[in-house]
Amino acid sequence: MSIILTFIAMLLAGIGAGVLGALVGLGGGVVIVPVLTLFFGVPIIYATGASLVSTIATSSSAASAYVKDRITNIRIGMSLEIATTAGAIVGALLSAWLFMNHLTNLIFIIFGIVLIFTIVPSLRKLSIERHPSVAARPDKTTRTFQLYGKYEDQSIQGSDKHVVYFGVRWWLGETIMLFAGIISGLLGIGSGVLKVLGMDWAMKLPIKVTTTTSNFMIGVTAATGSAIYWALGYIQPFIAASTAIGVLIGSFVGSRMLVGMKGESVRVLFLVVLGIVAIEMILRGIGVA
Amino acid sequence: MNQSQEERFERRLALKAHIDMTAESSMESIIATQLRIGVVISIVLIAIGSVLLFMNGGSGGIPITEIASSNSPVNSASFNPATAVADLAGAQALGFIFVGLGVLIITPVIRVAMSVLFFFDHGNWLYVAITLIVLTDLLFAIFIVPSFVPRVVTGPTAPG
Numbered sequence: 001m002s003i004i005l006t007f008i009a010m011l012l013a014g015i016g017a018g019v020l021g022a023l024v025g026l027g028g029g030v031v032i033v034p035v036l037t038l039f040f041g042v043p044i045i046y047a048t049g050a051s052l053v054s055t056i057a058t059s060s061s062a063a064s065a066y067v068k069d070r071i072t073n074i075r076i077g078m079s080l081e082i083a084t085t086a087g088a089i090v091g092a093l094l095s096a097w098l099f100m101n102h103l104t105n106l107i108f109i110i111f112g113i114v115l116i117f118t119i120v121p122s123l124r125k126l127s128i129e130r131h132p133s134v135a136a137r138p139d140k141t142t143r144t145f146q147l148y149g150k151y152e153d154q155s156i157q158g159s160d161k162h163v164v165y166f167g168v169r170w171w172l173g174e175t176i177m178l179f180a181g182i183i184s185g186l187l188g189i190g191s192g193v194l195k196v197l198g199m200d201w202a203m204k205l206p207i208k209v210t211t212t213t214s215n216f217m218i219g220v221t222a223a224t225g226s227a228i229y230w231a232l233g234y235i236q237p238f239i240a241a242s243t244a245i246g247v248l249i250g251s252f253v254g255s256r257m258l259v260g261m262k263g264e265s266v267r268v269l270f271l272v273v274l275g276i277v278a279i280e281m282i283l284r285g286i287g288v289a
Numbered sequence: 290m291n292q293s294q295e296e297r298f299e300r301r302l303a304l305k306a307h308i309d310m311t312a313e314s315s316m317e318s319i320i321a322t323q324l325r326i327g328v329v330i331s332i333v334l335i336a337i338g339s340v341l342l343f344m345n346g347g348s349g350g351i352p353i354t355e356i357a358s359s360n361s362p363v364n365s366a367s368f369n370p371a372t373a374v375a376d377l378a379g380a381q382a383l384g385f386i387f388v389g390l391g392v393l394i395i396t397p398v399i400r401v402a403m404s405v406l407f408f409f410d411h412g413n414w415l416y417v418a419i420t421l422i423v424l425t426d427l428l429f430a431i432f433i434v435p436s437f438v439p440r441v442v443t444g445p446t447a448p449g
Binding site for chain 2: 004241
């Protein structure tokens with residue numbers, strides 16, 4: 001394949017990953033890493049490097065789109081970033097250690113396992129999305145760390161559309177965020193699903209606040225990991241350039257398609273495809289595929 | 290806490306939520322603009338670099354075939370920030386791509402730095418401290434970690 005065709009193919013793969021990621025509510029990273037490694041034969045560290053910088057681009061551009069809704073809680077996001085950035089440093093160094101010890105096969109296996117665990121809550125979310133979670137009563141950490149906020153929900157019937165919410169169990173959220181950071185630094189993905197789990201399940205925050213704040217956090221987490229990847233030499237300019245531009249375009253298109261999309265069967269189908277990809281990654285890691 | 294105390298506590302927090310979110314929404318608008326500018330600059334630089342790469346058939350004496358190879362030894366570890374300005378002035382493809390990717394990585398860092406100033410301005414000392422910890426983590430990753438990690442300068446080999 002000629003070089004320009006390779007570039008275009010990687011760009012298109014990035015667009016596909018971005019669209020798919022946006023449609024199933026995952027970042028482009030969990031799609032682009034398998035595509036680059038399994039289809040393009042890119043070494044895993046160059047794939048994770050390209051993926052992680054792409055994640056910054058999508059997170060930053062999505063954050064600027066969300067801001068007009070005024071739902072993102074920067075205070076809660078920032079308080080949890082302590083753990084995600086620390087985790088990202090650990091994860092990126094862990095990835096370097098695995099590479100130096102010729103254990104990159106393990107990265108494939110961990111990636112596949114994380115992907116499977118990512119798909120399960122995404123499938124479940126399809127059914128629970130419509131039921132608003134019960135508002136939490138404030139606890140001690142709510143006051144100490146100022147874990148409160150307010151937003152306007154247009155879907156609420158009646159004159160007062162404001163929702164006041166409280167976050168609880170800061171320590172539990174923080175613990176989950178540490179793991180989210182490690183996974184992000186190790187696998188070159190945003191690990192948005194873990195972040196959502198931390199805020200939605202552990203801290204009892206409303207789902208709208210959770211998803212937008214998670215996106216806000218992904219950029220900062222990914223920047224931490226990317227800085228270390230940069231020094232390690234994980235960022236290959238040709239692959240990173242084509243992928244970053246592609247994923248950015250793809251997620252832009254995908255998030256707009258999402259608004260008009262009704263059928264959830266499409267999302268289920270995509271999640272099944274991702275499941276197959278996850279198994280492929282594990283097989284590749286074991287050395288079967 | 291009894292029932293009425295708990296209700297008062299909750300009401301007070303709800304009021305603080307209102308005050309804080311109102312103040313923070315103005316900050317978010319500024320930050321959103323900053324993020325958008327960062328992403329646009331970065332993508333434009335990367336796009337220019339990619340076009341130059343094909344037009345010139347390479348960059349800085351390195352042929353495009355070597356740069357494009359999946360196992361290429363050309364990567365971020367071989368980029369020299371000291372020559373970045375000269376690379377841009379000399380229309381070197383790799384200079385544009387690396388500076389563009391660098392801008393992308395720096396964009397969230399600037400966001401965090403701006404948040405420190407904002408919380409400082411509002412006298413929210415707890416969050417000045419928290420945001421400074423996050424900024425420290427980022428600066429640690431950018432400046433300190435590279436001094437003790439080995440570089441993969443010779444290029445990786447495909448696993449398996």
